[in-house]
Amino acid sequence: MAAWPIEISEKSFNDAWPLEGKSFWRSVFEMHKDKMEIKNPNIAIGNLEKIFSATFNLANSKGFQAMSLRDLSRETGISMGGLYAYIGSKNDLASVIEGVLRDTIEQISGGLAAYDLEPIESLRAIVYGEIYAMEKLSPWYYFCFMELKGLPREQQQQTLELELRFEGILMNAIQAGVEAGQFICDQPELLASQVTAQLQQWHLKQWKFKLRDIGTQAYAQFVFENLLKCLEYQGELNKIGAAEDASNAAAEHSAVA
CATH class of the missing domain: 1.10.10.60 (Homeodomain-like)
Structure with missing residues (x-):
């Protein structure tokens, strides 16, 4: 069985990144x-x-x-x-809380460049990887977001740079797809900011998703597919990844039932 990020699943992610x-x-x-x-x-x-x-x-x-x-x-x-x-x-x-989160994001999302993935697979791994990381490190993400205003100026800046760094990773993947003729996007910075905000909702509004019975896999899939629509992507989704989405969604449904 392929490992993360070739196989996009919560299990392969947890095997690659033990965040607990x-x-x-x-x-x-x-x-x-x-x-x-x-x-x-x-x-x-x-x-x-x-x-x-x-x-x-x-x-x-x-x-x-x-x-x-x-x-x-x-x-x-x-x-x-x-x-x-x-x-x-x-x-x-x-400072340690921000530093741990910064290093984790850099390793998970920034490290994808070493795999020479196609742009669409890079985006899939970035989106799903961030959701999976939020699932494990929810208190760390929540702290950096909610306590920002009360931190010293230097730490505020470091936390803001953490978000900008993630957006930069997203923008690079989007731009690579544009240059390869796979995506259409006139405002990659704005799109990356929009996707980042969507992802942040996962740890900020957990109560709402639980109320509506929306699981981790379903939300990651929604954000990813919405992103592809914004990019006017016309190709076929990676069949292995799509099958994995269905498998994970079925597992989530069974767990809830």
Whole structure:
């Protein structure tokens, strides 16, 4: 069986990008270890999960700006001194959250260039990959979007650049298709912004999609097919990908039933 991004499915994505469990938290440790006093991953990984999970819970319940490190200490059961061994300040905490998300997007979407995909398959992998990543990292995406105004100016800029970087990856794939004569698009920047906004709805309006019984695969397929209509794409969709869409949609329906 082909691997991601040749095979576009939630399973192949999760196999390629384990965004939960010990392997994910180890990657967070590797990104952040130079700023921590704790250098032993066997000790650090479990506490990092506690710290970030508690941060997201507190940010949702009272807002990140209103949250104090003392609140975080109570929520995690880690002493204030223990917390300082992992983070120097709330700003450090926000910086790590943005950095983890930035590196993840860069690896998943930015790394597609190494596969020499056709433009349409690049777009499929970008759209589906972002939805799949949002499914696993919803609290991280939500934090970077909702807490933007309260962050220091430098971190605000980094978060804005994160969105612009993703739009740039989309624009490059669109432009490649235009140059290959497969797409028609006079305003790739505007189209990339529109698609990015559609994708953001997945983690901002989860309640609405649950209410309407719209699953991950169905929404990804809708955004992708809508994008192709905007690009006036006339070719036949990749049959393997289309079959995978049907298979995943059927699996989602069975799970709901």
